[in-house]
Amino acid sequence: MSGPLAVIGVGQSVQAKRREVTIGALVREAVDEALADAELGFGDIDAVVLSKTPDLFDGVMNPELYLADAMGAVGLPVTRVFTGGSVGGHAAIFGAHLVAAGLARRVLVVAYSKESEGNFTWALSRGLPFSSHLGAGAGGHFAPVIREYIRRSGAPEHIGWKVAVNHRHNAARNPYAHIRRADLTVEEVRQSPMLWDPVRYLESCPSSDGSCAIVVTGAELARRAPRPPAWIHGMAWRTETGHFAGRDEVNPQAGRDCAADAYRQAGIADPAREIDVAELYIPYSWYEPMWLENTGLAAEHDGWRLVDADRTAFGGDLPVNPSGGVLSGNPTGATGLLRFAEAALQVRGLAGEHQVPGARRAVGHAMGGASQFHALWVVGSEVPG
Amino acid sequence: MVSFAQSPCVPADREHDMAEIVLPVIREALDACGLTRDDIDFFASGSHDFYEGRTFSYIESLDAVGAWPPISESHVEMDAAWAFAEAWAWLQLGEGQTAMVYGIGRSSLAADLDQILPAQLDPYLLAPLRPHRDALAGLQARALIDAGLLTERQLAEIVSRYKDVAVDKLMDAPHVAAPLRAHDIAPPGDAAAVIVLAAGDTARRLTAHPAWVRGLDHRMETHYPGVRDLTCSPSTRRAGERAAELAGFATADVQVAELHTEYSYQEPLLVAELGLKNAEVNPSGGPLAGWPATATGLIRIGEAARRIMDGTTGRALAHATNGPALQHNLVCLLAAQPRDPGQPRDPGQPRDAAQPPEAAQPREPEQPREPEQPRDAGQPREPGQPCDAAQPRDAAQPRDTAQPPEAAQARDAAPARDAAPARDAGEAR
């Protein structure tokens, strides 16, 4: 490796149903903001990595072709990564690898989804001739896993409601978030419609349009950046097969291995104490305690106790998703990169109203498929050493 | 590269699922270099949902890897040649010694590719026109003929070389997308390909004749066919130049070139842009002998390397493409010998990566997007000659026009920073 790497630019669009802009314009919002943050122009970028969830979601095949102009990618190497919902994390890590390998000096990592231009419940639920036409949707996959977590850990049912409230309160401090509800109460979550029992409406992520972009570079250029860099202390990805008998989807081995590898690189022995803030991929509220345990930020079966004790709320000792997270905005192709980017903003001290005071080390996390794909990075305000 | 295997490209495999197609090819590639799955440090693959007709289709192919215990893995929703590029970059990190790349492509599942391929276009302005699958290729071929760079007869001569059919007979066939005839178009098929990569001494240990990846690069062009000069391929040329800088030898110096030509007309265009002189082109038969969608480009790399691994070739080139009318192009240079470690690092290398501070150069020499002088549009090129590098619509131009004023200012400031000697870097902030 060539030495330390860092994020020197972060940009994102407002997450919402964005019918007033084209896909290209939506992507450009994040790209422009990331370049402006780094005070760079297109001519300073050596390669582009694009993150996007299935092309059938919005009907644009190989979108890197159509988006070449909007991303400023004409004349550059462009790679379109796809690993399920974790793709934004994989794209960020691959972008960093291009710098580390000496193949680029600055890489622009771009991510987006425009769910409103397609029908992705259709795309996900469409029956194939040889599988059941259950029409359960994404929640139909995750809800049984949540039920199993609750059974194993003995967590009380209000934990899910509480997470939903915390994240929406956090989102009220994030001008980019889709669902911003400073007034949300546990009672309102509890009374919201049950979708996929045990998952209620307000415990579920929305479907959003949105984009995100970051600029990754090496130490020398990072030191010359106009604003503080987020230094990459460790990064890892892991995949496991989805179909084998006996697979544990509640606490998947790939997620544990992924986090352990990143912490090892970062020299972190006790992540729960050494991490100041975490942006985790939490599409349904119960995934907060589950991923806290899976990423080593809580002991097994104890994740829910951190929630119960308000330790993961804004102002707690381990705030989770101060941005509002996936529950407050979910442009699927960008969701993973947003977690990585928000972690970077926190250690740069540039998270605005949702800045966690004094955040020095942060985790960005993404997951995809049937919890098969995991990506995680640890970023810090100090140069790793 | 220490191993390459592929399944025969069949018109339509109706017996096997994705994993069943890939697994035997993985076994063959691993057996050939004496490795097992557990010896592989990183996996990368390429495929595309639009050819498969379902979301997250690539997950099925992971069953052929048996990702347990969990593996380090990535995937591109592109031709697997780009997965090869990712694996090659990964090996340079020094985090592992081996990597496997696999590509699966099934062109046969879509009942009608005319329904599929227009989805690659701008969804607002171009896709609604629903050009059929070969329409943009037909436009590009027509542009080359109109520019006097090609004739229909030459297309037939190219095909004749592959198919052993008389040129006159080929010329009698009807047009499909004039000036293209059915035989000018790569036939859809299903296949998988697997390449095993290894770093340095590990490669030497695994095989007597590794094919060393000396350089690889890829470049994107603007999406809009209406603003491209379809008679040339500046992205191929630029990727070739950059790959050559990394490789330490020119694309013109290869003996074998495997080109991702989904249409006959692309061969002379690519040969000209890459400056190929005496290279044998597509000894494998090329994509005109079978087009397994997203495995096609990876197979080009494998076939080029095969000629080095069997000892018959010293230097080879592989090309892969993605998108309509050659919008995105990749060039990989391979050789029987690794780069001499004593050779100076090429000046095109990013300064950060390798160069000592005193050697730091202003970025101009590597800047791929200099403003170019417009080519005199009225001046015809000689047939077979590459188009002038100075294209009115070269990569530089769309970038500048695309730039918002603020960003342009920021960029103007950048070269000064970059040009500053690196030793000052610490003080710059």
Next chain:
Amino acid sequence: MTLPEPVETTSSPLYMNYTYVAGTGRSVFLRGLNERRLLARHCPGCSLVYAPAPEFCSRCLRPVGPPFELPGTGEVSTFCVVNFPFPGQVYEPPYVVAHIMLDGAHNRLMHLVREVAPEEVTIGLRVEPVWVDDDELDTSTTSIRYFRPIGRPTRDVAAVPYAQTPIGPADA
């Protein structure tokens, strides 16, 4: 010059027809369903029984053994209740989608559980398949209309670990 009204959205529907290939492994299971039989196969490497079975184990990559028939009964390993309507839905909510561990198998089948009120479904509930009539049988999981309870839970569900299968070394 008066410009036309701004265009806010355009409709560009894609019509795409595909051939799906079941594959040799999945084909065995599907052909069994056409005869009201749940066919399983044993992995010699992991000592696990798959139903549905691939052609080779996705953990250890060994070819799985010949198919044999399972009794068809099983238990709910976990489940959710789909409570809301959405476009393209096949069943009227609420309905139960369950992961069912078939007796004798080690991987789970996803299917509906009916003939029971959703609030009475529990982890560990014993279930059996309800097959369609002869004229509706097909090489598809739709040959099973749904699963239904065959009595109350017979095991102490809290004592059943989730990954209850004997997990051997992946490449033994």
